[in-house]
Amino acid sequence: MYKYFCLNPISPVGLEKFSDDYVPAGEMAGADAVLVRSAGMHELEFDKDLKAIARAGAGVNNIPLDKCAEQGIVVFNTPGANANGVKELVIAGMLLASRDILGGINWVQENEEDGNIAKDAEKAKKAFAGCEIQGKKLGVIGLGAIGVLVANAATHLGMEVYGYDPYVSVDSAWRLSRSIHHTKNVDEIYKECDYITIHVPALEDTKGMINKNAISLMKEGVVILNFARDVLVNSEDIVDALVGGKVGRYVTDFPTPEIAGVKHAIVIPHLGASTAESEDNCAKMAVEELKDFLENGNIRNSVNFPACDMGVRDKTRITILHRNIPNMIGQFTALLAKDNVNIDDMTNKSRGSYAYTMIDVDNDVTEDVVKGLEMIEGVLKVRVIA
Numbered sequence: 001m002y003k004y005f006c007l008n009p010i011s012p013v014g015l016e017k018f019s020d021d022y023v024p025a026g027e028m029a030g031a032d033a034v035l036v037r038s039a040g041m042h043e044l045e046f047d048k049d050l051k052a053i054a055r056a057g058a059g060v061n062n063i064p065l066d067k068c069a070e071q072g073i074v075v076f077n078t079p080g081a082n083a084n085g086v087k088e089l090v091i092a093g094m095l096l097a098s099r100d101i102l103g104g105i106n107w108v109q110e111n112e113e114d115g116n117i118a119k120d121a122e123k124a125k126k127a128f129a130g131c132e133i134q135g136k137k138l139g140v141i142g143l144g145a146i147g148v149l150v151a152n153a154a155t156h157l158g159m160e161v162y163g164y165d166p167y168v169s170v171d172s173a174w175r176l177s178r179s180i181h182h183t184k185n186v187d188e189i190y191k192e193c194d195y196i197t198i199h200v201p202a203l204e205d206t207k208g209m210i211n212k213n214a215i216s217l218m219k220e221g222v223v224i225l226n227f228a229r230d231v232l233v234n235s236e237d238i239v240d241a242l243v244g245g246k247v248g249r250y251v252t253d254f255p256t257p258e259i260a261g262v263k264h265a266i267v268i269p270h271l272g273a274s275t276a277e278s279e280d281n282c283a284k285m286a287v288e289e290l291k292d293f294l295e296n297g298n299i300r301n302s303v304n305f306p307a308c309d310m311g312v313r314d315k316t317r318i319t320i321l322h323r324n325i326p327n328m329i330g331q332f333t334a335l336l337a338k339d340n341v342n343i344d345d346m347t348n349k350s351r352g353s354y355a356y357t358m359i360d361v362d363n364d365v366t367e368d369v370v371k372g373l374e375m376i377e378g379v380l381k382v383r384v385i386a
């Protein structure tokens with residue numbers, strides 16, 4: 001029996017995929033697995049039972065990845081599962097920035113009592129006129145799951161699209177429309193584009209990437225869209241640029257006290273992934289990843305341990321999360337041999353400072369063997385799935 005705990009509401013369409021072997025826990029303590037969306041986990045303590053955290057979504061900056069790795073907790077996310085939801089809102093954001101749809105709607109609400117509203121609207125509407133996005137230049141920074149969809153969709157709307165991603169994956173490159181201008185220098189996007197949208201993770205080297213230096217290179221009246229994370233845009237610099245008029249509109253999915261209420265900022269309450277489809281997709285993928293890990297030890301879409309897959313388990317499987325240092329496998333196999341445990345199959349994968357070893361064995365595994373493995377310097381967590 002496994003216990004899971006949801007730190008945020010998770011779509012029932014995903015949770016239904018848990019079999020009867022899984023029960024929801026009333027609190028995080030004692031849970032084998034946690035499902036989370038954007039709830040902050042940096043201040044939380046994790047106990048020994050916790051084996052995995054699945055982020056039903058893409059961004060994992062709300063989770064202490066290194067602390068989890070050190071405690072042998074595998075963190076997963078659900079790549080691409082909410083990308084279409086975000087893409088559609090980015091397109092809406094570009095339209096909201098180009099036409100004063102919000103101003104016009106507000107005018108109608110303010111004049112709802114006006115018996116002559118149809119005629120008055122024809123006079124008032126010139127205050128809400130805008131421009132079209134067809135023929136304009138869009139710069140997409142970050143060509144992952146979301147960036148590629150936004151870039152491709154924008155070409156279908158007649159925009160000229162520039163893409164920048166120094167670490168673009170082969171998969172993303174395959175998916176990207178051939179008509180997208182691939183730029184190797186982000187400054188080209190800053191200088192050339194009328195609309196700039198960022199789709200990179202919040203990392204030490206991306207935080208504050210849109211700052212006064214970047215903005216100084218941009219066109220007068222540029223539209224900046226941020227559906228990635230608030231910290232990617234320096235808040236003081238963007239407010240100054242909006243007030244001074246250098247940035248025409250700043251569309252952001254992240255309300256902060258600094259940006260809420262600033263003129264020409266269009267602030268959305270983090271709705272990018274809030275669609276039925278995205279919520280279902282993320283929840284389904286998160287639950288499948290957790291089940292495969294808990295039942296078979298397989299790791300797919302982890303953000304702090306390597307991918308590793310030995311298929312469906314049909315005998316006792318020992319899984320060991322450990323540091324990526326020499327002589328670990330030698331010590332594991334020596335210890336098993338000493339206890340006459342026969343190895344049937346095994347896999348070892350590493351990623352940065354961490355590694356994972358899965359060993360299928362023909363015999364039962366004693367408590368002493370588990371303790372012996374746990375005592376090996378560099379071992380973070382041992383599990384025997386039988």
Ligand SMILES: NC(=O)C1=CN([C@@H]2O[C@H](COP(=O)(O)OP(=O)(O)OC[C@H]3O[C@@H](n4cnc5c(N)ncnc54)[C@H](O)[C@@H]3O)[C@@H](O)[C@H]2O)C=CC1
Nearest residue numbers: 058059142143144145146165167199200201227228272273
């Ligand atoms: N508003 C919302 O509700 C949502 C926001 N997000 C945010 O969007 C981000 C991107 O999501 P996905 O596209 O699904 O992730 P992804 O991992 O598929 O793509 C991120 C891309 O950014 C690129 N990248 C990393 N550093 C870069 C840099 N310095 N310059 C240019 N490119 C760089 C990577 O190579 C990768 O291709 C997430 O990390 C998350 O913070 C994601 C989903 C929903």
Ligand SMILES: O=C(O)C(=O)COP(=O)(O)O
Nearest residue numbers: 037038057058059273274
């Ligand atoms: O997937 C992401 O990175 C998101 O920002 C979506 O967050 P949410 O699941 O809507 O709280």
